[in-house]
Amino acid sequence: MRDLRVPASPALIELRRAQSGRAAGYNQVYSKKKIVAVKNPVQQQRYRLGVDIGGTFTDLVILNEDTGNIQTLKVSSTPHDPSRAALNGVRRARDELGIDLASVAQFTHASTVASNTVLQARGARTALLATEGFRDLLEIQRHKRYRLFDQSYQKIAPLVPRHLSFGIPERVDETGAVIKPLDEAALRQVLQTLAKEKIEALAICFLFSFRNAAHEQRAGEIAREMLPGCFVTLSCEIYPQYREYERASTTVVNAYLGPEVSTYLERMNGALSSEGITVPLHMMQSNGGIMAWTEATAMPCRIVESGPAAGVIAAAHFGKLAGRDNLLSFDMGGTTAKAGLIENGEVRLSAGQELGAGINISRILHGGGYYVGAATVDLAEVGAGGGSIAWLDQGVLKVGPQSAGADPGPIAYGLGGERVTVTDVNLVLGRIPAAYFLGGTMQLDMAKVRAVVERELAAPLGISVEEACAAVIEVANASMLKMLRIVTVEKGCDPGDFTLVAFGGNGPVHGIELAGDLGIREVIVPPSPGLLSAQGLLAADVRYDFRQTHIAAVTAGDLDKIENLYCELEARGRAALRNYGLAEDAIAFHRSADMRYRRQAYEINLRLPDEPLAEPHRAVIAEAFHALHEKLYGRRDTAGVIEFVTLIVTATGNARRLAHAPLAAGDGTVARAVKPAHKVFFRDAGLVECACYDRALLRAGDELPGPALIEAVDSTTVVPPSWRVRCDAVGNLMINREGAKR
Numbered sequence: 001m002r003d004l005r006v007p008a009s010p011a012l013i014e015l016r017r018a019q020s021g022r023a024a025g026y027n028q029v030y031s032k033k034k035i036v037a038v039k040n041p042v043q044q045q046r047y048r049l050g051v052d053i054g055g056t057f058t059d060l061v062i063l064n065e066d067t068g069n070i071q072t073l074k075v076s077s078t079p080h081d082p083s084r085a086a087l088n089g090v091r092r093a094r095d096e097l098g099i100d101l102a103s104v105a106q107f108t109h110a111s112t113v114a115s116n117t118v119l120q121a122r123g124a125r126t127a128l129l130a131t132e133g134f135r136d137l138l139e140i141q142r143h144k145r146y147r148l149f150d151q152s153y154q155k156i157a158p159l160v161p162r163h164l165s166f167g168i169p170e171r172v173d174e175t176g177a178v179i180k181p182l183d184e185a186a187l188r189q190v191l192q193t194l195a196k197e198k199i200e201a202l203a204i205c206f207l208f209s210f211r212n213a214a215h216e217q218r219a220g221e222i223a224r225e226m227l228p229g230c231f232v233t234l235s236c237e238i239y240p241q242y243r244e245y246e247r248a249s250t251t252v253v254n255a256y257l258g259p260e261v262s263t264y265l266e267r268m269n270g271a272l273s274s275e276g277i278t279v280p281l282h283m284m285q286s287n288g289g290i291m292a293w294t295e296a297t298a299m300p301c302r303i304v305e306s307g308p309a310a311g312v313i314a315a316a317h318f319g320k321l322a323g324r325d326n327l328l329s330f331d332m333g334g335t336t337a338k339a340g341l342i343e344n345g346e347v348r349l350s351a352g353q354e355l356g357a358g359i360n361i362s363r364i365l366h367g368g369g370y371y372v373g374a375a376t377v378d379l380a381e382v383g384a385g386g387g388s389i390a391w392l393d394q395g396v397l398k399v400g401p402q403s404a405g406a407d408p409g410p411i412a413y414g415l416g417g418e419r420v421t422v423t424d425v426n427l428v429l430g431r432i433p434a435a436y437f438l439g440g441t442m443q444l445d446m447a448k449v450r451a452v453v454e455r456e457l458a459a460p461l462g463i464s465v466e467e468a469c470a471a472v473i474e475v476a477n478a479s480m481l482k483m484l485r486i487v488t489v490e491k492g493c494d495p496g497d498f499t500l501v502a503f504g505g506n507g508p509v510h511g512i513e514l515a516g517d518l519g520i521r522e523v524i525v526p527p528s529p530g531l532l533s534a535q536g537l538l539a540a541d542v543r544y545d546f547r548q549t550h551i552a553a554v555t556a557g558d559l560d561k562i563e564n565l566y567c568e569l570e571a572r573g574r575a576a577l578r579n580y581g582l583a584e585d586a587i588a589f590h591r592s593a594d595m596r597y598r599r600q601a602y603e604i605n606l607r608l609p610d611e612p613l614a615e616p617h618r619a620v621i622a623e624a625f626h627a628l629h630e631k632l633y634g635r636r637d638t639a640g641v642i643e644f645v646t647l648i649v650t651a652t653g654n655a656r657r658l659a660h661a662p663l664a665a666g667d668g669t670v671a672r673a674v675k676p677a678h679k680v681f682f683r684d685a686g687l688v689e690c691a692c693y694d695r696a697l698l699r700a701g702d703e704l705p706g707p708a709l710i711e712a713v714d715s716t717t718v719v720p721p722s723w724r725v726r727c728d729a730v731g732n733l734m735i736n737r738e739g740a741k742r
Contacts, residue, residue, distance in 0.1 A: 009699025016487045047099060048106040049277075050537030051086045053077060054333055057505070058085035058620035059534040062093055065105060068661035072531045074438070074714060079407065082113055083268050084414050101276040105649055108537040109293075109308040110284040113264045114257050114543055118159075118355050118370065124200035124231060128160045129190065130248065131207040137248040146392060156369060161254045164197065166190045168206070168219065175212030182218055191226040201255035202227065205235040205248040210549050213240075217351050221665075231258035238299060242549045246352065246593040250373040252372060253355060254301040262297035269293050286535075287375040288313045288347055289543020289652065292580075303372045304355055307533055309377040311341040312347050314536030315501040317658060318526040320734050326526075327490060328498040330480075330514065331533070332506040334387040334423075335403040337480050340379045340496075341487045348491075350378040351594060351605065351646075359654050364540040375545040375650075380486040386410070386423040386506040390472040392460055411452050412437075412444040420456055422476050422506065424449045425469035429681035431509055431709075433692065439713035470681060477510060481517055488518075490670035492631040495520050503532035508710075508717035512735055513683060516720070523723075527731035530714025535658070542653040544576050547646050554595070554622050556641040563613045563645050566591055582653040595625050597637050603645045604628060658723035663731045666699030680709055682720050695733075702727045705738075714721045 016463040048063045060073040073092055078084040086109065093099040099446065117123045130137055138158035169183035170189065194202065202223055209216040213236035220234050233255040235247045281293040284306035296303050308331065315329035319342065343346045353376045354369035383401025387410060390399050399422065408416035410423040412434070426432045427449060434444045450465055458468040474606040488495045497520040502511025508525045515523045526532055546569040552562060570589050577587050593612055594603035606625050609617060626636040673693040680690035689708060695712040703726045706719035717733060719725055726734045 004146055014320070018469060019281070021568065029082075029557045031570060032568065046103040046105060048108075048538050049090070049093070049099075049104055050108050050310075050534040051089060051109075052081045052110040052306060052310060052531070052534040052537060053112055054335075054533075057334065057530075058082075058089055058142075059531040060089040060093060061528070061531055061534040061538060062097065062099055063538050063658065065659075070528070070535070070660065071099075072528050072534075072714065073097070074531065076518070079405070082111060082116075082628075083271060083316065085263065086268065087271055087275065090272065090277070094275070100654075102278060104277045104279060106282065106538075107272060107277055107279055108282045108284060108290055109268070110533060110537055111264075111303065111312045112306045112307060113307075114261050114300050115355060117257055117260045118253070122260065123159065123196065124159050124259040126166075126203060126252060126256045127164040127166070127194050127197070127199045128199040128248070128730070129166055129168050129187075129202065129204045129206075130254055132169045132170060134207060134244065135165040135167040136162070137205070137245055138165065138252065140247075141245055149408070159252050159370060160203070164194070164199065166193075167519050170206060170215045172206065172208045172215060173213065173214045175429070176208065178214075180211065181214040184218070184222065187219055187222055190225065191223055195227060199227070199230060200259050201231040201233070203228075203233050203235070203251040203255040204556075205244070205251045208242075209234075209236040210240040210242060210247070233258065233419060238301065239547075240549070241547055242375065246371050246373050249303060249371040250352070253370050253372050254299065257300035260301070261300035265293045265297055266365055284310045284540060285374075285543065286353070286377065287349060287543055287545055288377050289540065289662060290537070290540045291544075299374075301372045303524055304374070305353065305376055305379070305543055308338050308340075308379055308381075309340070310536035310540065311533035312377045312379070312536070313540050314526070314532045315503065316342045316347055317536070317539040318532075318732055319499065320729070321499055321660075321730050322499075322524055322728060322734065324499045324524070325524075326498045328484065328495065328500045328520070328688070330484065330500055330502045330507050330511050330592065331504040332480070332502075333385050333504040334506075335383070335385040335405060335723040336381050336401075337384045337483060337504075337507075338379050338381045339480075339484050339487045340377055341493065343493070348378040348487075349373065349375050349605075351603075361471045378487070380475055380483045380599060382479045382483045384422065384476045386421065386426075388422050388476065389419045390421065390457060390475070391419070392457065395460070397457070397461070397475055398473055398486055400478065411449045412446060413442070414445045414448075416454065420449075420453050420472070422472065425453070425472045426506075428453065428465065428507055430679050430687075430690070431473075431681060432716050433678070433709065433711055436711050466681065466687070470683070473510075474683070477514060477517070480510065480514055484514060484518055493504070501526065502717075503529035505530040505715050508715050511716075512718065512720055512723055516737065521737050523735040525717050525733040525735065526714075528712075528714055529717075530712075539658040542574055542577060542582070544651045546572055546649045546651065547648050550644060552644050553598075553646060554625070555618055557644060559613050559618075560614070562647065566613070566649060569647065569649035570651070573649055577651055577653040580653055586654045588652050588654075590650045590652070592648045592650070593644050594648065596643055596645055597629070597640040598643055604632060642688065660730045663727070666702040666727070668701075670698065670702050670704050673702070675711065680707065680718070682707055682718075685721055688721075698727045698731075698733075700727055700729045700731075 015342040039307045050061045052059045057074050058077045062071045075089045106515045171180035216234045236253040238254050239247050239250040282290045283296040283303050285302045286305035286308045311331040319327040325345040331338045352373040387403040388400035389402045410421040411417045412631045430539050453465050458465045499517045499522045500520050501524045502508045523728045589606040630636040675692040679687045690707045692709045695710045706723040707721045708719040710717040
């Protein structure tokens with residue numbers, strides 16, 4: 001049952017109208033009233049909270065701005081209503097940690113509500129208005145087949161059924177000139193039909209509206225007049241770029257998500273207010289920046305990957321503190337494992353993503369989901385998390401993508417789980433200490449785990465329980481290795497040139513072995529790795545990405561025109577960031593462009609100089625594009641014409657940085673942190689007696705050799721033989737292969 005789709009409140013209807021009615025630009029301010037709501041004098045307050053809702057657990061991180069001390073909480077997720085888990089965590093922070101909620105200066109949230117709305121098919125009843133003759137955009141999509149050799153394969157069903165897609169008489173050409181005026185009488189007739197259909201959201205995507213948005217804007221005005229309370233999305237506001245299918249798909253996804261997400265966010269903000277939190281809710285975007293919840297209600301397609309993005313931002317943050325700029329983030333949670341790349345301190349982004357395609361780590365096959373054209377942290381993902389289920393397929397051992405999730409969870413939790421999971425086998429092999437699970441607060445049923453492993457895996461395969469568990473680890477690791485190679489090798493990068501940052505509840509359990517297989521010599525396990533994504537919420541900047549299609553040759557295009565377009569995009573960014581009360585010196589702009597050789601079908605993104613374009617830049621940009629193309633594809637076409645396709649400005653605003661209280665210095669011994677040793681399985685050594693340490697008692701400068709288990713409430717770090725650990729000044733575990741030099 002759809003528990004979030006309730007009638008919109010009058011305040012939310014007014015907000016939607018204000019959002020939909022912005023003139024020419026999806027980033028403009030809604031109203032002075034809303035600006036005031038965002039501009040809170042947060043500098044005088046003390047705490048910053050980050051809440052990340054995952055598939056198994058919901059994580060809270062509380063930063064004391066005065067001292068730099070960080071406190072954490074982990075509560076069980078509530079899949080049927082994610083906000084319940086977030087509020088449970090907030091109340092625990094108040095009651096158990098003594099946090100004065102009235103002193104919260106910033107509350108930032110990462111949520112799966114947008115992605116789950118699509119995955120669970122519980123979005124709004126949505127209609128599409130397209131240019132006459134183009135109503136079948138969603139059905140036609142692209143010519144590519146997601147599964148090339150599957151004769152039974154069918155494309156994913158459009159979010160808008162064909163009987164709710166209508167062609168409207170109007171036409172604008174590729175230059176923006178009006179060929180056929182908008183037929184308002186025909187439009188009104190269609191809208192009357194949609195009113196009878198009781199649609200909840202409307203997407204409008206006319207041909208070449210990114211060149212001339214007048215027809216779309218007028219159609220939006222009439223739609224809001226005739227369909228009061230309907231969530232209206234215009235393609236010229238949400239995705240002003242060329243390629244009709246991608247623009248239509250993005251517009252439809254945004255409309256489909258709108259009522260569900262906006263209702264959820266309004267309810268969440270209201271619930272936080274009722275608990276005594278006076279600052280407005282902020283959301284993590286898919287691009288790794290944050291935005292006010294009021295803006296997320298207008299652009300819900302921008303928060304689809306908010307949780308995973310926060311993890312990569314946190315990995316970059318802690319890597320920088322350790323003096324490392326080239327990083328490979330490895331996030332292994334309860335349901336999936338995800339990987340992202342950070343080069344020269346910058347998180348790699350993609351121009352869009354496909355939502356609802358399921359878990360697929362191939363970067364070659366596209367078209368399995370709904371395209372969303374919003375800047376997104378570039379991630380590869382595989383269904384290999386702690387809750388991933390191990391199973392036999394005609395005698396072949398497989399792991400995932402099915403997951404036990406939070407309910408019922410792994411067998412060991414004793415909550416009704418009956419399928420062997422990755423967490424279960426790690427417990428059997430001693431890689432996760434059963435006696436100290438969640439700090440010793442959770443009793444585990446290890447006898448049942450061994451019995452089910454024996455019945456479901458070991459006996460059918462004719463091997464011991466330990467051998468079966470080790471095989472599950474190997475299969476899961478093989479899937480994750482492929483994922484890690486996709487974001488490095490397939491992007492022209494040598495994994496050995498990067499430091500792996502392992503986090504998530506299970507990342508430090510598997511990360512060091514995976515690093516060794518990739519030829520990586522150094523691994524960082526940040527403080528509280530099981531809650532790192534929530535920490536990323538506190539390290540993120542306010543961020544906007546502004547894009548405008550403009551096709552022009554690099555060597556012959558009108559540089560003055562291109563420079564004027566960049567200046568316009570920067571002006572829009574400055575206006576948006578000032579609404580957060582940011583000082584001018586806290587605002588920065590970065591330019592890039594999606595570029596290609598002429599007649600290529602797709603583009604690659606190139607960072608451009610953050611300065612006014614002049615004639616000398618032509619040769620510099622051309623050579624940089626040749627070099628990037630050669631790095632990615634192994635060839636350059638020096639005789640080819642290079643084109644700008646889409647101009648991009650990223651506007652960031654830094655209100656404050658995540659600061660950490662320094663870790664106390666050690667005394668040259670780790671005796672204070674030693675715990676009773678026990679047997680742990682390592683792939684190359686088998687079951688060995690392993691030293692164990694309490695991470696909470698390690699100090700700056702402490703060093704210890706592997707094999708070792710470093711135990712913490714939120715995650716265990718498994719250090720194989722031939723690796724060595726050093727604790728740095730902020731609490732990072734710097735883990736290096738013996739003899740390796742950095």
